[in-house]
Amino acid sequence: MREPAAPRDKVPKTARGQKTLRQLLDAAAEEFGEKGFHEASISQITQRAGVAIGSFYTYFDSKEEVFTALVRDVSGQVRDYVAPRIAGEANQLDAERVGQQAFLEFARRHKEIYRIIDEAEFVDPAIYREHYTSTARRIAARLDAAQERGEISPGSSEIRAWALMGMNVFLGLRFGVWGEDCDPAEVARVGGDLIARGMGPRDPA
Numbered sequence: 050m051r052e053p054a055a056p057r058d059k060v061p062k063t064a065r066g067q068k069t070l071r072q073l074l075d076a077a078a079e080e081f082g083e084k085g086f087h088e089a090s091i092s093q094i095t096q097r098a099g100v101a102i103g104s105f106y107t108y109f110d111s112k113e114e115v116f117t118a119l120v121r122d123v124s125g126q127v128r129d130y131v132a133p134r135i136a137g138e139a140n141q142l143d144a145e146r147v148g149q150q151a152f153l154e155f156a157r158r159h160k161e162i163y164r165i166i167d168e169a170e171f172v173d174p175a176i177y178r179e180h181y182t183s184t185a186r187r188i189a190a191r192l193d194a195a196q197e198r199g200e201i202s203p204g205s206s207e208i209r210a211w212a213l214m215g216m217n218v219f220l221g222l223r224f225g226v227w228g229e230d231c232d233p234a235e236v237a238r239v240g241g242d243l244i245a246r247g248m249g250p251r252d253p254a
């Protein structure tokens with residue numbers, strides 16, 4: 050199991066410490082998701098987590114620090130939710146469709162991630178950029194491997210990765226956060242068709 054995110058010098062070494070940190074990060078997600086960064090407070094985070102305020106300072110020095118850790122944690126949660134669902138797919142086109150559906154499902158269960166990530170652009174621009182660039186690198190690596198296997202047509206994996214990520218982000222916003230009027234499988238079927246027609250192997254001229 051992936052350890053919850055914390056500053057490198059404050060990573061808990063015990064199961065109890067990891068549990069407390071998990072409670073704080075989950076509470077922070079609720080607090081920041083509901084109120085936004087500026088209106089959120091450390092005291093409310095600890096109250097939501099059901100821990101003493103001193104426990105907060107065992108892991109974080111400030112509201113900014115817990116917010117940064119939360120963005121990294123959210124990125125890790127998305128990765129850990131999607132990765133096992135695409136791992137068993139027979140080819141990359143199917144994997145991208147399944148990954149899109151998995152992201153939509155995650156977004157519906159964790160609507161607060163959009164507010165948290167959007168605010169990161171202003172609270173901590175470096176972590177905001179890290180969130181997207183690290184995601185794009187993972188997608189690009191998958192696409193590079195798929196090109197080598199002949200499952201997709203040749204092309205820039207970096208450009209395609211950013212395009213796929215943009216599709217997932219906005220489909221998640223519309224069909225995960227703003228409304229749930231379309232089944233994630235159907236959204237991913239239409240999105241997957243678009244991906245396949247744009248990235249499918251081409252017959253030689």
